[in-house]
Amino acid sequence: MKSHDRGRSNGDGYRKGPVLLRRDQIPSTTSDQRLLSGADGAGWLHGDPWRVMRIQSEFVEGFGALAEVGPAVSVFGSARIPPGSPDYVLGEAVGRGLAEAGYAVITGGGPGVMEAANKGASEAGGLSVGLGIELPFEQGMNQWVDLGVNFRYFFARKTMFVKYAEGFVVLPGGFGTFDELFEALTLVQTHKVTEFPIVLVGRSYWSGLLDWLRGPVLERGTISAVDLDLLNVVDDxxxxVRIVCERGAELRAAELAAVEQATWAEQQAAESSVP
Structure with missing residues (x-):
């Protein structure tokens, strides 16, 4: 077992697209690893076109499954948080609050904080969504997911987290959570997506990161002071939920105003063209 796999289990098996594998059938590499490997020389000429078809199918299936989800918020956090712990309870409260506010809750579909947020949303009567990923230590979709989609490729899954969310709530987590956080932050900072709210929950957990951003990162000019305003830090x-709801209301009002302005402009253009 590889060092980074210690303490993990295969749960209900390893999912490779629609295929379920267990025990000796579990492969030693993932689809992402094989896609990004350059060791096969010209072999990509034969294999990669088929990968492109699989990638295309993941986007099509994801778009089709999530198209009618409605207003939603992506919640990120560690898979290693045990049930009943303070962070797990916090995740439940976040999921419940978002559902009560009328949002679907999207997570990675796994255990820990993801399970907690899905549980809170489901028990509150909201839509609980899970976007799973093919990993060597696959633990399966948690039982609180109402709508689940499994992905081979991280980049296809990340697109769904962003495309169908109106905000991002980030609870304590590790490398995967950091990756999702900075992906969302980069997209908002570069205006690749609407300026959706990004909320970090747990001041004590995130304080070290924020001190580093405000310190050497800002001092060297690699970010601007205004970039730090993209992060909202709370404890409860x-x-x-309040920040997400307020920003969501602002965005919907701005969208409505833009539609009304466009409609007015079209009417004016039509009237001016009448002889």
Whole structure:
């Protein structure tokens, strides 16, 4: 077992697209690893076109499954948080609060904080969505997911997290959570997506990261002071939900105003063209 796999289990098996594998059938590499490997020389000429078809199918299936989800918020956090722990309880409260506010809750579909947020949303009567990923230590979709989609490729899955969310709530987590956080932050900072709210929950957990951003990162000019305003830091679920709801209302009002302005402009153009 590889060092980074210690302490993990295969749960209900390893999912490779629609295929379920267990025990000796579990491969030693993932689809992402094989896609990004350059060791096969010209072999990509034969294999990669088929990968492109699989990638295309993942986008099509994801778009089709999530097209009618409605207003939603992506919640990120560690898979290693045990049930009943303070962070797990916090995740439940976030999921419950978002569902009560009318949002679907999207997570990675796994255990820990993801399970907690899905549980809170489901128990509150909201739509609980899970976007799973093919990993060597696959633990399966948690039982609180109402709508689940499994992905081979991280980049296809990340697109779904962003495309169908109106905000991002980030609870304590590790490398995967950091990756999702900075992906969302980069897209908002570069205006690749609408300026959706990004909320970090747990000041004590995130304070070290924020000190580093405000310190050497800002001092060297690699970010601007205004970039730090993209991050909202809170300690409780209620405040996180409030920020998401307020920003969502602002965005919907701005969208409505833009539609009304466009309609007015079209009417004016039509009237001016009448002889």
């Amino acid at each position: 679920a209620e405040e996180a």
